[in-house]
Amino acid sequence: MxxxxxxxxxxxxxxxxxxxxxxxxxxxxxxxxxxxxxxxxxxxxxxxxHMGEIFVRGEKALDCLEWLTTNHVAKLKAGEAHYTLLMNDKGGIVDDLIIYCIEPKLNYLVCANASNVEKDFQWISKHSQGADVTNESxxxxxxxxxxxxxxxxxxxxxxxxxxxxxxxxxxxxxxxxxxxxxxxxxxxxxxxxxxxxxxxxxxxxxxxxxxxxxxxxxxxxxxxxxxxxxxxxMKMSLYGHEIDDETNPYEAGLGWVVKPKDKDFLSKDIVLTAKQDGLKRKLVGFKMTERGIARHGYRIVDQQGAEIGLVTSGCPSPSLNENLGIGYVQATQAEVGQQIFIDIRNRRVAAEVVKTPFLKR
The missing domain is CATH 3.30.1360.120 (Probable tRNA modification gtpase trme; domain 1)
Known part of the structure; x- marks a missing residue:
């Protein structure tokens, strides 16, 4: 370790x-x-x-990151950062990142999730387009x-x-x-x-x-x-819970960092087609209306007990004194106010889809 x-x-x-x-x-x-x-x-x-620091440098640094990520890297000035998604070639998310622009076009720091540092480094290196990619974690x-x-x-x-x-x-x-x-x-x-x-x-x-x-x-x-x-x-995503290699950014509620009008990016067509065809599932926040704590991997079911989704995260909220959860449900069940049930050890426990973030700052 x-x-x-x-x-x-x-x-x-x-x-x-x-x-x-x-x-x-x-x-x-x-x-x-x-x-x-x-x-x-x-x-x-x-x-x-434990987070990773990957530097992308050289004349092709901007081209490399623009192609691999969803947000508009070219708009970053020196000393600016943004949240973005590193995409694979199947429309899924390799990782969620913050990119820091040290020198426009030439020098960027990519902050990667601990569990994904080596995977991210290999993926960016594979698609470097001639940029100098170093893992300096x-x-x-x-x-x-x-x-x-x-x-x-x-x-x-x-x-x-x-x-x-x-x-x-x-x-x-x-x-x-x-x-x-x-x-x-x-x-x-x-x-x-x-x-x-x-x-x-x-x-x-x-x-x-x-x-x-x-x-x-x-x-x-x-x-x-x-x-x-x-x-x-705050309903912030954790890789391996809310997002993974098979997640479409739009179903995860991360469309705000996808800039298809500004730029091209890897698997853009797949991402947009899935959105245009109608998302099958959506990430929602919910609060428990009956006693119980939702945990990662618990099934979300309807009143009849049919599975309609999965919990990705859940905990008692110290700030709100309520039991909160995040999870994917069928798009038809994702409206605020919708009653859902969490299968907690074979017991159906009621919950309600609510507006997020749960806590207003």
């Missing part, structure tokens, strides 16, 4: 460690609910060093600073007015103890904050500094458990 540069720091803080995508990762420290609430009300720190750690007080903490750590210097989905380099970090105003919680790409050798020092300077703001280290409940409340 791989360890992040912050592994020993997690043990010092009493973290409960679990295996995730081949990595030893903290699932919680003081407790999931306390960590979740800390991010919603103050500021939390997440070790996300072992050179970088990544720390997410998330919560309404996150910007104040970042201002203190980097000695700048962070709010003025870095806008939403923007990033810029900052020095920390002689190491150049890339600090991006992005996240996976629905809260303000940043994700910091820090060279491995400076990661422990930065983590300790964030915890120390964050004390007046109520900072806490947070684990994967809270990361999952936070993203679920």
């Amino acid at each position: 791989k360890k992040t540069p912050l592994y020993d720091e997690h043990l010092k803080l009493g973290a409960r460690m679990v295996e995730f995508a081949g990595w030893a990762m903290p699932v919680q420290y003081k407790g999931l609910r306390e960590e979740h609430d800390c991010v919603r009300s103050a500021v939390g720190l997440f070790d996300v060093s 072992d050179q970088w750690a990544q720390i997410a600073v998330q919560g309404p007080k996150g910007v104040q903490l970042l201002s203190k750590v980097f000695d700048v007015d962070f709010d003025q210097k870095v806008g939403r989905f923007k990033f810029r380099p900052f020095q920390f103890q002689g190491a150049e970090c890339l600090v991006a105003r992005t996240g996976y919680t629905g809260e303000d904050g940043a994700e910091i790409f820090v060279p491995v050798e400076a990661a422990v020092g930065l983590w300790q500094q964030l915890l120390s300077l964050g004390e007046p703001f109520g900072v806490q280290a947070c684990g994967l458990g809270a990361r999952d409940t936070l993203r679920t409340e």
